[in-house]
Amino acid sequence: MEYPGGTREGGLPRVLSDPARLAALEASGMIGSAPEQVFDDLTRLAVSVTGAAISAITFVGETRTYWKSVPHLPYTGVENWQNGVGESFCYFAVGADGPFIVEDAAKDPRTAGHQAIGPWGVGAWAGFPIVTTDGHAIGTMCVIDAGPRQWKPQELETLAVLARAVGNEINLRISLSTAQRALSTAQSALAVSQDLARSLQDSLLPPVLRPVPGLDAAARYLPATGDVEVVGDFYDLFHTRGPWWTALMGDVCGKGTEAAKVTALARYTLRADAGDHLSPAEVLDRLNTAMLAQRAPRYLTAVQATFRATPAGAAGRLCLAGHPPALIRRAGGRVQQAGVPGSLLGIMPTIRLTDVRFRLAPGDLLFLYTDGACEARADPHSPLPHRPIFDEEALAQALADTHGLDAAATNTHIAEVLAGHHGGWASDDTALLSLRVPPNP
Known part of the structure; x- marks a missing residue:
């Protein structure tokens, strides 16, 4: 498959190794984080709207994919809630920097023979990238069905909205964290400035x-x-x-x-x-x-x-x-x-x-x-x-x-x-x- 940013060794998108994207992923705080209800609510809504068997929110690193919300699976710890980046379809939407829609995974030339089809029971797959405010795709929100199916336009539109909701939540957290760091830095600088002012005043x-x-x-x-x-x-x-x-x-x-x-x-x-x-x-x-x-x-x-x-x-x-x-x-x-x-x-x-x-x-x-x-x-x-x-x-x-x-x-x-x-x-x-x-x- 051809990706906008090119392909690296193993046929994976070159953008997975982009330092700016990886920095944005790190800033999100999502790597290795546990499930949260705010994200589980969105994946359950995706299942309800599309009728798919599985919905997931994952964050895609350079070599690993980190699961954030997979409601049909019990959470068994950070070590178990991740896999190799090539062991699922999640990197497709990140590499494409847009929606990746598959109606028959076994026959689609982009996914036929992919190692994730069997373990995940992928018959049909639809996913949208989770994008930061500076335009970096750091993860994917997807739905999976066991058999081939045709995704309806309104289902894909809803999935796109839900993916944007995930992105908005992440971006809000990044902005809040940035603001808190800036405030902490400003408070430290103010304390130093006040100490200097006191010292100068005393002198x-x-x-x-x-x-x-x-x-x-x-x-x-x-x-x-x-x-x-x-x-x-x-x-x-x-x-x-x-x-x-x-x-x-x-x-x-x-x-x-x-x-x-x-x-x-x-x-x-x-x-x-x-x-x-x-x-x-x-x-x-x-x-x-x-x-x-x-x-x-x-x-x-x-x-x-x-x-x-x-x-x-x-x-x-x-x-x-x-x-x-x-x-x-x-x-x-x-x-x-x-x-x-x-x-x-x-x-x-x-x-x-x-x-x-x-x-x-x-x-x-x-x-x-x-x-x-x-x-x-x-x-x-x-x-x-x-x-x-x-x-x-x-x-x-x-x-x-x-x-x-x-x-x-x-x-x-x-x-x-x-x-x-x-x-x-x-x-x-x-x-x-x-x-x-x-x-x-």
Whole structure:
């Protein structure tokens, strides 16, 4: 018999050895699988419609044919539910890539003398290929009668429909399996991405603040609700020179890799220049120049405080670059803003920045934060009543309520107030940094 793809040794269709077809068969999961009712129902229906003695669903490999549904035979295990590929007619429909219809197997020149006629009692045979979505014939659905017979057109049409139903079931399973593998791969990639994001985020924040002689210092980072992603909020606290220390808080526009690049540029530029210039305005202006020279893809806001311990507490200078004002909580609980509004960094070559002097007495606390602390809002999808935005006035009141608390406890209280306001749904990342002069004994 001639096949569209040619014949291999032994007169079998060459397509049986096609790697793409064999891969499609492997992907179906049908090789060596046990009977299932969904397939047995279809073969029983084929027997009912055609009146044939036997109906079968098989999957055809390169050298073996694997039985999937042969209702008239008891299932006796995978080893027994298969045979050599040339020991049945099933490969005919696969090789023909279409229906194979035999009305008298003993006399039909294509099948006369075939070794399957006796063992299977084949008088007449009709089968259609089971085809995958990418066009590979991987098996056959057939009906067999013991004696010769003429197959009616409506019987063959029904058999073709049933073969397509088998193919649809297989293709659905392949698609589902592919989707599950893709989902698993995506979840693994997401987990790796999240781990990398966490590692990168951690590398952009000091793991532990250095202790400042004579002051109590603490910082806290509150991530936004949602997927883990590198963000542009950062803070730092480091020794500058002599008795001088520098506290930084910044917020880069956007998230992701581009924001991380700007965060790294800002942190290391500020650290490098702060030792040479005790004026925060001068240091921030130099950062602006560096960002423009490096063609930084994002702008940022920042606040820098350069200070030293004094016999009366602490004193220094503070500068705002497009950043929310710093807050000072006095020992008595009163809260006041500190800083003169200044220009964003990374946009224009000429900017306006102003140093403002500040003093902290025993019990006073300097509080730096990013805008997530003064723009907190409730989840818009929450069924709870609408709440107004948690603004600078609300933040100042929350800070006033921390009267008497140390730096770490102050940050914890602010974080709890913010969480209570937005109900556990943080719309933006938030960084908090507190510097407190311990009260007199």
